[in-house]
Amino acid sequence: MAGLGELESRVMAALWDAGGPRTVRAVHTTLAAERPLAYTTVMTVLDNLHGKGWVRRERAGRAWVYTPARAREEAGAEMLRDMLDSLGDPRGVLLHFARGMDEGESEFLRRALSRERDGT
Structure with a gap:
């Protein structure tokens, strides 16, 4: 999946924050x-985000409505997976990332991985 430009990121954030389908007009207003x-x-x-597979669209009367x-x-x-794959040493990158996590993030990750191993 390709990364997003600055305006594409803002459009996606507006759609995610909306919590439901939005027309071009609604996104533009935001x-x-x-x-x-x-x-x-x-x-x-x-339209570009639709072509890239980031959004779905449906007709609502004469307008398109978009959802992530x-x-x-x-x-x-x-996006993180794509970046890791492109850097050549995913384990090294993850290790450096993990070293930069605060204690709360580290604890959350430990618990999540423990639950995943336990199947819960």
Whole structure:
């Protein structure tokens, strides 16, 4: 899965935060509150995200409504996996990452891995 550009990331965040299908107009309204942005730009970005498999779309009358193709956490994990695969030494990268985790993150990961091994 390809990474996202800055505007693509903002569009995806708006869709994830919305919690349901959104039209181009609704996404544009959300993003335009942050900074001026052309409606056609948002429409093009959503079309590109659909082509890349990041969003699904359905017709609702004359408009398309868009929803994320996967949860934010799943997309983040896929992006991390792609990055690890591209770096040549995934174990080394993970080790450096783990060393930078705070105690709460480390404990969460230990518990999650323990549950996974136990099948719970």
